[in-house]
Amino acid sequence: MREKYVLVDLPADMLSLKALKAKKAHARLVQICAVNTETGYDLLYSFADQYHFVNYKVALRRDEEIVSISDIYPSASFFENEMAELFGVNIDYINLDYDRHLYTIEEETPFRPAKKEEEQNG
Secondary structure, eight states, X not given: OOOEEEEEEOOGGGHXXXXXXXXXXXXXXEXXXXXXXXXXXXXXXXXXXXXXXXXXXXXXXXXXXXEOOTTTSTTHHHHHHHIIIIIOOEEEOOTTOOTTOSSOOSSSSTTOXXXXXXXXXX
């Protein structure tokens, strides 16, 4: 069986609605990840129902915030804590918020290039 893959650009303020619709359709949360861009982040939220994948890409500036979907999908809290801690993504209302202590790491937000550039230009 061949899977169906869909990628949709989505404004940050529509994410909760799409997550609610996915939950109502019994889709499972597959993964959430962050990728650095020149101005901020691309956040990818992937949902699946059987072999039908829907992926929402949210472009976020570094100074913008996004609301957690952990109240809809509790497992999202781990992905969201990781994005906050490693990349510095501003995520509001994570149900299980580790407050940037999910990992034992020496460097704060090690995958946030703007922070590294600021320190080098210091």
